[in-house]
Structures are given as C-alpha cells and as structure tokens.
Amino acid sequence: MSESVPLVEPGLPLWREYLELCKPRVVALICFTAVVGMLLAVPGMVPLNALLAGNLGIFLAASSAAVINQVIDARVDAQMDRTRNRPLPTGSVRPSDALVFAGVLAVLSMVLLVVWVNLLTAVLTFASLIGYAVIYTAYLKRATPQNIVIGGAAGAAPPVLGWTAVTGTVDPNALLLFLIVFVWTPPHFWALAIRRHEEYARVKIPMLPVTHGLAYTRLHVLLYTALLLAVSLLPFVTRFAGWPYALAALALGARFMHWAVRLYRTHDAAIASATFRFSIIYLMGLFAALLVDHYLPRWGLG
Structure with missing residues (x-):
C-alpha cells in the first residue's frame, strides 16, 4: 500500500534539510554528556585539543550515525506521523546524497580524533557509530523488542568518549x-x-x-x-x-x-x-x- 509523500516546503534552504538529517537536538544531548565526561575527567581545565577537536569529532560521528539511521529507516519514516516530514521521506534529499554526506562526516570525525585527540577515542567513537547506525538500526530494531536495551550501549558511550578524549584511558x-x-x-x-x-x-x-x-x-x-x-x-x-x-x-x-x-x-x-x-x-x-x-x-x- 503506497502513501502520499508530503510536499516539501517551497524555498526551504537545502542546508537546513541536511542539518535536519543530523538530528541536531539528539546530537546536542549526546555532546552535552560528552562535554560533562571531559570536565569530570580532570580537576582543572580540559586541554583545548580535547575540548574542541574531541567534541567536534564526537559531534560529527553522532551526526553521521543519525544520517545513516534515516537512510536505512526512510521507508518506515514515510509511514509514521512523527517522521514522515524528514528530508528523505519528503524527497528533499536523495538517499545517495545522504550516504555521501554521512561518509564525509564520519571521515572528518575520524581524522579529527586520530590526529588531534587520541586513537582510543577514535576507535570507541567509530564503534559507537557502527553500533547505532548499523547494528541497532539495520538489525536489532527489527529483530527483538529488547532492541532499545541492547542498542542503548551505543547511545550511552558519549560520556566515556569525552573522558577518553581527555585522559586516553577508560x-x-x-x-x-x-x-x-x-x-x-x-x-x-x-x-x-x-x-x-x-x-x-x-x-x-x-x-x-x-x-x-x-x-x-x-x-x-x-x-x-x-x-x-x-x-x-x-x-x-x-x-x-x-x-x-x-x-x-x-x-x-x-x-x-x-x-x-x-x-x-x-x-x-x-x-x-x-x-x-x-x-x-x-x-x-x-x-x-x-x-x-x-x-x-x-x-x-x-
């Protein structure tokens, strides 16, 4: 059974559609817990490279995961009132373009974390990205009613990522x-x-x-x-x-x-x-x- 696709608001800037793909409100909460993890890791001020490059890297990785999540769920999102006006169901962004965007975000994230933060944070951040975007979205979400319990591990990682960005340890x-x-x-x-x-x-x-x-x-x-x-x-x-x-x-x-x-x-x-x-x-x-x-x-x- 097909459903009518909502019309895209005329004149809506394309950058806003790509920003919406990143789920900015969800990612903001993720980054908040990561920042708190950083600040709790040390008695004084967080090193500038960890604070800036670390948070930007975590932000970009979380945004990439959000985009991949919406690409995988685009057909489902089109049938739900809560999500049917997202950029992919409305056709304002093509899935192929969204995947390229997600890939660019992921690569930039890893470069920032490896070069300016540390390898452990990069590895854990990448594991979280795969955990949410692929393991949870593509498999767990459709496989078990305990999906959100098992998949919650990826969403719980940001404060640990913030901590490791500062200390290099878990x-x-x-x-x-x-x-x-x-x-x-x-x-x-x-x-x-x-x-x-x-x-x-x-x-x-x-x-x-x-x-x-x-x-x-x-x-x-x-x-x-x-x-x-x-x-x-x-x-x-x-x-x-x-x-x-x-x-x-x-x-x-x-x-x-x-x-x-x-x-x-x-x-x-x-x-x-x-x-x-x-x-x-x-x-x-x-x-x-x-x-x-x-x-x-x-x-x-x-």
Whole structure:
C-alpha cells in the first residue's frame, strides 16, 4: 500500500534539510554528556585539543550515525506521523546524497580524533557509530523488542568518549556515567513508544508495547526508572560525587518516579509524552548536577 509523500516546503534552504538529517537536538544531548565526561575527567581545565577537536569529532560521528539511521529507516519514516516530514521521506534529499554526506562526516570525525585527540577515542567513537547506525538500526530494531536495551550501549558511550578524549584511558568512573545513560535509555524511549505504539505496529517494528502490550511496557518503564534511581546514586556511593549531587539525584529521581507511576496507572497518551519530555530534562539535570558537584570544592563551597 503506497502513501502520499508530503510536499516539501517551497524555498526551504537545502542546508537546513541536511542539518535536519543530523538530528541536531539528539546530537546536542549526546555532546552535552560528552562535554560533562571531559570536565569530570580532570580537576582543572580540559586541554583545548580535547575540548574542541574531541567534541567536534564526537559531534560529527553522532551526526553521521543519525544520517545513516534515516537512510536505512526512510521507508518506515514515510509511514509514521512523527517522521514522515524528514528530508528523505519528503524527497528533499536523495538517499545517495545522504550516504555521501554521512561518509564525509564520519571521515572528518575520524581524522579529527586520530590526529588531534587520541586513537582510543577514535576507535570507541567509530564503534559507537557502527553500533547505532548499523547494528541497532539495520538489525536489532527489527529483530527483538529488547532492541532499545541492547542498542542503548551505543547511545550511552558519549560520556566515556569525552573522558577518553581527555585522559586516553577508560576509567571506572567513566563507566558509571555510561551505566547511568544505559539504564536511562529504556524508560526514556519506551515512554515515546507507548505514545506512538500504533505507528510502530503499522510499520511492523517490534517495539515492546507492540509485542508485549501497553500494560507490560508501562510496568517496565516503572521498574527501569526505579533501577535508574538506584544507579544514579552510585557516583555518591563510590565517592566520585558528594552530597550536593546525591540530593539532586534523589530529587530528580523522585520526579521521574512520579511520572513513571502516573504512566503506570493511566492510559492517557499525554502522560506518556510528558514522561518522555521529563526524561530528557532528568538526564540533563543529573549530568549538570555532577558537574556542579565536581567544581564546588574549587569554588570554596565543597
């Protein structure tokens, strides 16, 4: 069954279409967690090459992965209300041009990271790119309702990439940051999947609410949110962070639990949307709290 393709807005600059292919809002959150990883890795200022070249390299790699994701998903995106106006479904960018664009971004990323940062960061960044763009998008997404759990490893890598860009090593504290994002990903995305479950069912993507039902998915959002609250306190337990962070983590976790409980008790799609939106605020707030806690002693307040 064919679907009509939405008309492209006349006169829309082509650069904006290519920028949209990069999923700038998602990549901005990725880069934020990477920057926090960099700043937490050292007591003082981050070396300029790591701060500039490292973040640009991570940004370009994440953008490349986003473009490849949309090329692979173009036919599915055209059938979903949330994604049907993306540049590939509308025909404003050709798939072949998008792939060339993704390749250029990936090459530039690797050159920046290898030449101006370090090889470990380049290797881990490339592995994350392949993990999201190929393993998750092309295989896991269509193979199992646990797709977002398994594939979440690629999305949880940025704070580790930021850390290695500065130190050249993978530190246990960096892995704590990875774990937080990894556990955050399922309740974050499943809230959206609940809101859009009919669309995922229509395109035969086996997201959890499609394969196991809404009630089952709501329960798992609640359980993962409770697990996230516990995991978010590990930096305090290991003395990587202090009381200011712990209090912020408890407050943010309690608010996330509030939304998860409401989602569990209701069939209102608006609550699923609100839970999804708050999950983004939660992650940004948690990493910001880690950063503030890290610098409080330098400000004479810790």
